[in-house]
Amino acid sequence: MITDTQKSRLISSIRAIPDFPRKGILFRDVTTMLKQPELLALAVDETAGHYRDAGKAATGWPPSGKYSPSFTCNGMQIGPHMKMAEVIHLNYHLLPILSRFGLHLGFGEKTVEQLCQQQHLDVNFFLVIVNAYHDKNFFPQRHLKGFPLKLLISYLRKSHEYFLSVKIPHIRQLLIQLSSGGEITDTEPLRLIHGFFDAYCSELSDHIRREEEKVYPYAFLVEETFLAGTPDPQIILQIEEYSMEDYESEHDNVEDKLNDLQNIILKYLPPTLDMNLCHTLLTELFRLETDLNDHARIEDKVLVPKVKMMEKALLEKKGR
Ligand SMILES: [Fe+2]
Numbered sequence: 001m002i003t004d005t006q007k008s009r010l011i012s013s014i015r016a017i018p019d020f021p022r023k024g025i026l027f028r029d030v031t032t033m034l035k036q037p038e039l040l041a042l043a044v045d046e047t048a049g050h051y052r053d054a055g056k057a058a059t060g061w062p063p064s065g066k067y068s069p070s071f072t073c074n075g076m077q078i079g080p081h082m083k084m085a086e087v088i089h090l091n092y093h094l095l096p097i098l099s100r101f102g103l104h105l106g107f108g109e110k111t112v113e114q115l116c117q118q119q120h121l122d123v124n125f126f127l128v129i130v131n132a133y134h135d136k137n138f139f140p141q142r143h144l145k146g147f148p149l150k151l152l153i154s155y156l157r158k159s160h161e162y163f164l165s166v167k168i169p170h171i172r173q174l175l176i177q178l179s180s181g182g183e184i185t186d187t188e189p190l191r192l193i194h195g196f197f198d199a200y201c202s203e204l205s206d207h208i209r210r211e212e213e214k215v216y217p218y219a220f221l222v223e224e225t226f227l228a229g230t231p232d233p234q235i236i237l238q239i240e241e242y243s244m245e246d247y248e249s250e251h252d253n254v255e256d257k258l259n260d261l262q263n264i265i266l267k268y269l270p271p272t273l274d275m276n277l278c279h280t281l282l283t284e285l286f287r288l289e290t291d292l293n294d295h296a297r298i299e300d301k302v303l304v305p306k307v308k309m310m311e312k313a314l315l316e317k318k319g320r
Pocket residue numbers: 156160208211295299
């Protein structure tokens with residue numbers, strides 16, 4: 001019998017290409033799954049099992065019937081009628097995303113839609129965000145472009161808060177624990193790791209501060225001017241001085257630097273240290289990297305094109 005984790009891996013391995021070969025069609029590309037021998041074997045076994053059990057009125061995927069991810073026409077794997085507990089069974093990495101939306105444990109039997117209504121959340125916005133995290137090939141730009149900047153930026157700010165107030169202090173705590181336990185004969189690698197981590201944290205803080213103090217207010221200004229219909233010449237001047245194109249070119253990948261830190265831990269940490277703690281630390285660093293990658297993907301693929309589209313319209317209006 002296939003487990004929930006195997007099922008989730010199988011589903012995630014199938015690439016979804018929206019609007020291919022024509023608009024309105026969500027093309028499911030299984031070649032991404034076929035390239036992974038373990039998953040291919042699992043899919044073959046499950047398919048064979050389906051036909052083997054056909055006489056027993058097998059109902060097909062999902063075999064256990066425990067949850068049924070909805071592959072709807074708008075390309076979402078997680079749908080409004082799925083129970084929230086089932087969403088987490090499908091992908092437990094979504095837990096921190098949920099808390100950014102103010103959704104906490106104790107879901108009971110409530111569906112995604114019911115919980116969103118209870119928290120006064122826009123269910124469609126919630127769904128595109130969780131699906132964008134759940135399926136790396138789900139390209140949210142087309143969907144998210146339809147939402148007001150307020151929703152998008154509020155979500156991005158909450159993610160920043162999570163990185164700085166939850167994730168980074170947690171990793172720092174693990175590092176402190178690591179340095180204070182076990183037999184440490186050579187302190188140099190740990191000193192190096194602490195120094196590297198401190199430098200990384202201040203770089204991440206600078207990155208976030210710049211976005212919150214400069215980029216997001218600028219994006220709001222563009223939206224406000226765009227919606228007003230009659231662009232103020234002063235604001236047009238501002239747009240000409242700083243644009244989303246500038247942000248795009250300076251938007252560095254802070255998550256890349258985490259790679260170096262992971263490498264130092266992987267290659268140079270003395271074996272006398274608490275290895276379980278080292279593994280926890282590394283896992284947290286890898287998770288942070290994935291989370292930062294997803295966050296940057298939403299900034300690059302959604303925020304930037306959305307604001308650029310408004311900038312273009314404003315400059316065209318000025319040219320008339
Ligand atoms: Fe950001």
